[in-house]
Amino acid sequence: MSRSVLVTGGNRGIGRAIAEAFRDAGEKVAITYRKEDPEIPGILAVRCDVTDSRQVDAAFDEIEARHGNVEILVANAGVTADNMLEDMSDEAFRHVYDTNVGGTFYVARRASAAPMPDGGRIIAISSAIAPYGAYGQANYAASKAAQVGLVKSLMRELAPRNITVNAILPGPIQTDMYDDLSDEVKAGHIASVPLGRCGQPAEIAGVVTFLASPQATFVNGVALPVDGGALGHLI
Numbered sequence: 100m101s102r103s104v105l106v107t108g109g110n111r112g113i114g115r116a117i118a119e120a121f122r123d124a125g126e127k128v129a130i131t132y133r134k135e136d137p138e139i140p141g142i143l144a145v146r147c148d149v150t151d152s153r154q155v156d157a158a159f160d161e162i163e164a165r166h167g168n169v170e171i172l173v174a175n176a177g178v179t180a181d182n183m184l185e186d187m188s189d190e191a192f193r194h195v196y197d198t199n200v201g202g203t204f205y206v207a208r209r210a211s212a213a214p215m216p217d218g219g220r221i222i223a224i225s226s227a228i229a230p231y232g233a234y235g236q237a238n239y240a241a242s243k244a245a246q247v248g249l250v251k252s253l254m255r256e257l258a259p260r261n262i263t264v265n266a267i268l269p270g271p272i273q274t275d276m277y278d279d280l281s282d283e284v285k286a287g288h289i290a291s292v293p294l295g296r297c298g299q300p301a302e303i304a305g306v307v308t309f310l311a312s313p314q315a316t317f318v319n320g321v322a323l324p325v326d327g328g329a330l331g332h333l334i
Contacts, residue, residue, distance in 0.1 A: 101125050101126050101127050102126050102127065102170040102171055103126075103127050103129070103162070103163075103166040103167045103168060103169050103170050103171070104118075104121045104126045104127065104128045104129070104169070104170070104171040104172075104173070104311075105128075105129045105130070105131070105159075105162055105169045105171070105172050105173065105206070105210070106118040106121070106128065106129075106130045106131075106173040106175055107130070107131045107147075107149055107172075107173065107174055107175050107176035107202065107206055108130075108131060108132070108149075108175045108176030108177060109128075109129075109130025109131065109132070109142070109144075109173075109175060110130060110132035110135075110137040110139075110144065111137065111274070111275060112272075112274035112275060112276060112300060113175060113224060113269065113272060113274060113300045113303050113304070114130065114173070114175040114176070114224075115130075115137070115139065115300070116299075116300030116301050116303065116304040117173055117175065117300075117303065117304045117307050117308075118130050118139065118142055119139070119142070119304070120301070120304035120305070120307070120308050121171070121308065121311075122139075122141045122142055124308060126171070127143075127165075127166040127167070128141070128142045128143065129142065129143040129144070129145060129162045129165070129166060129169075130142055130143070130144050130145070131144075131145050131146070131147040131149065131158055131176065132144055132145075132146060132147075133146065133147070133148055143162065143165055143166065145158045145161050145162060146158075149176045149198065149201075149202030149203075149205060149206060150194075150197045150198050150201055150202055150205075151205075152205045152209075155202075155205045155206055155209050156209060159206075159209045159210070159213075163213065168213040168214060168215060169210045169213065169219075170215055170217070170219050170220070171219065171220045171222075171311045172206060172207065172210040172219070172220070172221045172222070173222045173223075173224065173307060174202065174203040174206055174207060174221065174222070174223040174224065174246075175224040176198065176202050177198060177199045177202075177224065177242075177243075178194065178195055178198045178199065179195065179236070179239050179276070180192075180194060180195050180238060180239075181235045181236050181239065182235055183234070183235050184237055187237065187238060191238060192237075192238045195238040195239055195242050196238060196241065196242045196245070198242075199239070199242035199243060199245075199246055200242050200245045200246055200249065203223050203246055203249060204249060207221050207223075207249075207253055207264075211253075211257055211260075211262060215260070215261075215262060217261075218260070218261035218262055218263070218316075219257075219260075219261075219262040219263075220262070220263055220264075220265075220310060220311045221250075221253065221257070221262065221263070221264045221265075222264075222265050222266070222267065222307055222310050222311065223246050223247075223249070223250050223264075223265070223266045223267070224266075224267055224269065224303070224307075225243045225244075225246045225247050225250075225266045225267065225268050225269075225322065226239070226240075226243040226268055226269060227268045227269060227270040227324050227325075227326040227329060227330040228240050228243060228330070229243040229244040229246070229247050229268060229322075230244065230247075230268075230330065231330050243268075246266065247266050247268075247322045250264050250265065250266040250320070250322065251320055251322075254319050254320035255320075258319060263310075263315070263316070263318065263319040264319065264320065265310050265318060265319065265320065265321045265322075265323065266321070266322045266323065267303060267306055267307065267310075267323050267325055268322055268323060268324045268325065268326065268330075269298065269303050269325050269326060270288075270292060270298060270324070270325065270326025270327055270329045270330065271285075271288040271289070271292065271297045271298065271326070271329070272297060272298045272299065272300060272302075272303060273297045273298065273299055273300070274300060277297065285297075288329075291329045291330075292326065292327040292328065292329045293327060293328035293329070294327035294328060295327075296327065298325065298326070298327060302325065303325055306323065306325050310323075
């Protein structure tokens with residue numbers, strides 16, 4: 100039987116690749132988006148700002164009515180607002196933190212509130228810079244590290260209910276957001292990857308679908324780098 104899957108921020112990039120991979124595997128897939136409906140065939144798109152718990156509740160109500168209780172949650176929605184410390188505004192810090200950490204908390208809380216008779220999976224998309232940091236990304240790195248701490252805590256709370264909670268830490272991945280970076284920055288990223296290339300969204304999607312598969316029922320509380328070897332040695 101197909102399962103009910105929700106991928107937050109699933110309208111583009113890594114999130115879209117994950118959503119399409121689950122759809123192609125025969126699952127019932129929903130995504131959240133904030134602005135323009137992406138209209139992806141075979142996928143239910145629900146407008147939702149994950150920083151607003153009321154919108155999160157409303158989105159889950161709609162998804163549950165159409166697909167049943169969410170059994171696989173991928174907390175992928177995330178933002179950046181880069182700047183050096185002395186130039187980073189209060190608003191930029193709060194917005195990134197509220198989206199990347201608060202959004203993960205809100206959707207995980209709502210998903211875990213509904214019965215999951217056969218167990219469930221929560222997978223957070225963090226970042227390989229979480230344990231390392233990055234110039235101009237104090238807000239982003241802090242939020243992604245906090246996301247991992249949240250995953251570790253939720254793993255302990257939800258394990259008795261047979262719900263596993265894991266995080267994936269992607270390195271540089273070829274997405275629209277990555278394409279917006281300067282050639283100099285991208286060259287620096289590639290130089291840090293022993294495999295000598297960027298990853299592809301489908302390579303992240305493959306790891307996510309594995310963590311949601313029957314083969315991964317004993318994988319719990321993991322922060323898994325998928326970064327070509329760039330930063331995984333730090334974990």
